[in-house]
Amino acid sequence: xxxxxxxxxxxxxxxxxxxxxxxxxxxxxxxxxxxxxxxxxxxxxxxxxxxxxxxxxxxxxxxxxxxxxxxxxxxxxxxxxxxxxxxxxxxxxxxxxxxxxxxxxxxxxxxxxxxxxxxxxxxxxxxxxxxxxxxxxxxxxxxxxxxxxxxxxxxxxxxxxxxxxxxxxxxxxxxxxxxxxxxxxxxxxxxxxxxxxxxxxxxxxxxxxxxxxxxxxxxxxxxxxxxxxxxxxx
Numbered sequence: 119x120x121x122x123x124x125x126x127x128x129x130x131x132x133x134x135x136x137x138x139x140x141x142x143x144x145x146x147x148x149x150x151x152x153x154x155x156x157x158x159x160x161x162x163x164x165x166x167x168x169x170x171x172x173x174x175x176x177x178x179x180x181x182x183x184x185x186x187x188x189x190x191x192x193x194x195x196x197x198x199x200x201x202x203x204x205x206x207x208x209x210x211x212x213x214x215x216x217x218x219x220x221x222x223x224x225x226x227x228x229x230x231x232x233x234x235x236x237x238x239x240x241x242x243x244x245x246x247x248x249x250x251x252x253x254x255x256x257x258x259x260x261x262x263x264x265x266x267x268x269x270x271x272x273x274x275x276x277x278x279x280x281x282x283x284x285x286x287x288x289x290x291x292x293x294x295x296x297x298x299x300x301x302x303x304x305x306x307x308x309x310x311x312x313x314x315x316x317x318x319x320x321x322x323x324x325x326x327x328x329x330x331x332x333x334x335x336x337x338x339x340x341x342x343x344x345x346x347x348x349x350x351x352x
Contacts, residue, residue, distance in 0.1 A: 132160045142208060147276045148283070150187050154199040155208055157183045162226055169234040169243070171212075174200070174222040198262070200224060205265040210235050214245065263294045270298055271307045278309045289316050293324075 161172040184192040225231040237243040297315040
């Protein structure tokens with residue numbers, strides 16, 4: 119580890135809302151999400167004009183940020199961390215267009231920015247060189263697994279978030295999303311049941327990368343027969 123030489127006598131400071139430390143910081147367990155959140159706060163603080171926002175391309179061009187997000191593809195890690203911050207409610211996301219290409223913009227989630235985001239989408243606020251993308255041309259991305267879990271299973275406690283991150287290392291995101299939907303279908307809304315579904319699919323295989331044709335017919339009994347079955351019995 120390279121030793122930090124300390125802060126100089128004269129330096130610039132970045133303002134961070136007190137609520138970040140009291141409400142957000144205790145909830146954030148993912149290091150990439152934390153780093154990206156802090157970088158966005160710093161970038162927005164240095165901005166001028168209204169509304170203040172930072173684009174994905176700006177963040178992707180920040181060598182200090184992308185270099186500290188760990189292994190794998192830097193842009194993929196950046197998008198994942200931004201998605202978690204948006205799902206948590208820290209930031210707002212707007213899909214804009216610059217010269218025919220998509221430009222993702224991120225704003226701090228405040229009442230004023232929520233109103234500004236709506237006005238940008240409606241065309242009431244014009245941003246220099248940018249315009250809101252037409253909904254018909256925006257492909258709706260599937261929700262990330264953390265958002266899907268919170269919307270369908272329950273509050274994303276740290277232990278559940280850690281288990282979902284472990285699942286990401288072993289299974290495709292599409293499998294995890296399908297497993298969450300399967301858990302909802304059978305009213306087994308818990309992380310253990312989701313994990314057991316994934317283990318069963320990995321052991322037995324899936325047809326065409328989707329639900330097995332007999333998934334509804336077999337129901338939870340399919341998983342009860344396997345290891346950890348006692349955890350999901352009715």
